[in-house]
């Protein structure tokens with residue numbers, strides 16, 4: 001019976017070890033999360049410190065800041081240029097399909113997405129297109145056989 005007592009004790013120890021391991025792992029995750037949060041906090045503070053320094057010393061910064069501030073100003077200029085270009089692209093040279101709303105080139109005659117005519121008023125073509133679709137649906141069955149009957153139409157009398 002000593003064997004089973006030993007076995008029971010061993011299993012109990014294994015269980016405790018597993019529980020301890022699990023607790024250690026969750027403690028580890030908590031610690032890592034705290035580290036990440038603090039590092040994020042540090043980065044935010046560095047950003048604020050840098051931003052404050054640049055606003056306090058826009059032109060009289062110390063020489064060590066020369067490259068960083070030059071790079072910063074260049075990046076800001078590129079953003080402004082890109083924003084201006086983005087506005088230009090969205091405001092000129094493009095329009096939106098009156099039928100489906102797709103962004104299309106301003107000089108496009110038809111919407112590449114739905115085929116709506118973009119030069120003429122869009123309301124008339126839209127109505128004309130919906131009716132012929134129904135007319136085509138029925139003759140499709142008749143076309144299979146009458147192919148031979150169409151030939152005599154050309155026959156002179």
Ligand SMILES: [Zn+2]
Nearest residue numbers: 097100111114
């Ligand atoms: Zn369209």
